[in-house]
Amino acid sequence: MSRIFVIRHSIFAQIVVWAIITAATITFGLWVLTNATIQRTNRQALERAVGVDLAGMVDIYASGDKDELAKRIGDRLALQQRDGDVAHYLLADAQGARIAGDLIRWPGLHAGTSESADIYIDGTNRAFARSTQLAPNLRLLVAHEYRDLGLLLRQVALVFLTGGVLAMLAVALGGWTAAHRLAGRLERINAAFRQPDDAALEELARGSAGHDEIDELASHSGNALARLKRLAASHRATSDHVAHEMRTPLMHLDNRLVKALAATPDAETAARIADARTEIRGIIRMLESLLDIAASEARRGDRHGLxxxxxxxxxxxxxxxxxxxxxxxxxxxxxxxxxxxxxxxxxxxxxxxxxxxxxxxxxxxxxxxxxxxxxxxxxxxxxxxxxxxxxxxxxxxxxxxxxxxxxxxxxxxxxxxxxxxxxxxxxxxxxxxxxxxxxxxxxxxxxxxxx
CATH class of the missing domain: 3.30.565.10 (Histidine kinase-like ATPase, C-terminal domain)
Structure with a gap:
């Protein structure tokens, strides 16, 4: 459980996780963009095919007549390959009654403006259709079904999925390796802060051969900790010395008061001497408490000796x-x-x-x-x-x-x-x-x- 806690709160682990998420997001975004590009390209190709097909039909009508156009529509419907670009036609009069073609009813497109739109063939297959007015009582509609891109899109998705997984694994491996090295270098600094012994501080102050920002931080940290340790040691030594210099004369004074009490003075003098001894012992206890407080505060957070x-x-x-x-x-x-x-x-x-x-x-x-x-x-x-x-x-x-x-x-x-x-x-x-x-x-x- 503690290991999971450390990983969750490690900045390096968070960087690796965010790098993986970023790689996954970029991969997904590229797949969405590719999918949209394929769909748009398919529609543009379909629009061009319908336009070319419609223009050809208009030329046939212009060079022949209505019967010639109806015959050519029938020929195209009979010869087209069902596994390719499936085309549909409808030659109708002004009321929408069918003259030729495989479509039953006019889909509602305005032929006079050559309106185009998506329609559904037999209620299921989506197609792109375009209409045109050939004569006051004659109009033509050409429609091509959208190609089934399911297989192509699945293959593209598989490529992106495989590439994305490989990219995330590469990011995770590279990030973990770099994070592991950085964590090891920072651990030296943290270890010196937890237990600032002379050997650890000296090694930290030397740094390593890299001389990058972390080495500079380690060197400064080692030097700062060494200075703080010397200052703390000097402060403790001074405090102990002062306390000793104060405690010793107080103890001597207390011993003299004990001797004075042993001489059996009068009651009032004995009471005053006893009060003085109480004050002296209180001062000594106060000195000891202050030293204990200073020692505890100086070792705050230090795990050494526990x-x-x-x-x-x-x-x-x-x-x-x-x-x-x-x-x-x-x-x-x-x-x-x-x-x-x-x-x-x-x-x-x-x-x-x-x-x-x-x-x-x-x-x-x-x-x-x-x-x-x-x-x-x-x-x-x-x-x-x-x-x-x-x-x-x-x-x-x-x-x-x-x-x-x-x-x-x-x-x-x-x-x-x-x-x-x-x-x-x-x-x-x-x-x-x-x-x-x-x-x-x-x-x-x-x-x-x-x-």
Whole structure:
């Protein structure tokens, strides 16, 4: 099924299909034009034959009389070949009564103007007829049947059908060969984007001996990816270094505060020291969250390092861990987990995604409220609650960094939990959204471009 999907969405496959359709359309158009030309040529030949035959009859009448003309008409009818150009005649008086010929009645053509038209012989055989006025009481009609072109047209159609099929096969083979080569060259570029390792980027930057537009695109893409990779590596190194330089003095400061608490200061001083330690730990957690968000955003769409993860087992395990804490805090945790739901991902990051959503729900739902964790194949992960919900003016910015909401305990977080959830989701080609509900909040995590 995936192979059919790729073919349907490949620009090269579409080009080949359109080339085949174009070849078939041109072939059909040529056949229609040839068929019309044969029909028109046949009618023109028939008109000339009728004109020549009629002129000959007029000459016979002019050099003889009515009886001589009637005799010659009879001779022609007796001697004509039935498998050739079949002719019909009618010599009639002014009232249309037959004097000679094989036609029974006058077809209604105006003889005085030498009118011509198609008529039917015995109601079945179509013929081209032309009339003329020989004398005030004498008129003549000459008609020739249309030749049966069925065999000729079938032969022409067979020739065009065979030629069209051969042309389409040639177009399909040539197009597929060219498309296969182009697809292989573009696949090198796509592979480098999917997994930009040094060897692939170096090979892409070199290009090939063709030096055409695709080689130029491949070279530019390789160089651009290599620069982006160096910039990303430099950014991560700088971020890690800054975080380390900030985390280390903060940890040292925390250790000094621990020693200060060990000296048994008075109650007010001890409370201030404890508050300071809480602030320090909050800053450290914020730094770690920012680094995690930056790392996830930098690897968005990167499939390198992903492995199959049993999301059902992971969600069930986390649900059991949160069930005990939910009971202690006076909450109800409901689990609805479909088995055998798997996804390619990093288990540690997916764990943080689920725990952040659960922590967010428990933080904003007052005691006695219900938190629900639901998992379906797709995958489709839903964490919902019956708490106060998200204010309307915060629904658009809830996933942005430092977007804070007031919890039921009166405390505010750093505003990085949902931002980290979104970064982790995008890293795994997932999309997190706030679903509309009548009450509470409902966060859904689904594959990108699905809801």
């Amino acid at each position: 492995a199959p993860v049993d999301l059902s087992a992971l969600a069930a395990r986390l649900g059991e861990l949160y069930a005990d804490s939910a009971e202690e805090s006076g909450h109800v945790l409901q689990l609805d987990i479909e088995p055998e739901v798997t996804i390619d991902g990093e288990e540690m990051q997916l764990t943080r995604l689920i725990t952040n959503l659960l922590d967010n729900a428990f933080k904003f739902v007052p005691p006695g409220g219900t938190v629900r964790l639901k998992l379906r194949k797709g995958p489709r992960l839903v964490v919902s609650d019956d708490g106060p919900g998200i204010p309307e003016d915060q629904r658009e910015s809830i996933f942005e960094k430092f977007s804070r909401g007031k919890s039921c305990f009166g405390t505010e977080g750093a505003g990085l939990g949902l931002a980290l959830c979104r970064a982790i989701a995008e890293r795994h080609h997932l999309e997190i959204a706030l679903a509309p509900t009548d009450g509470g909040a409902s966060f859904t995590v689904t594959p990108e471009f699905q809801r």
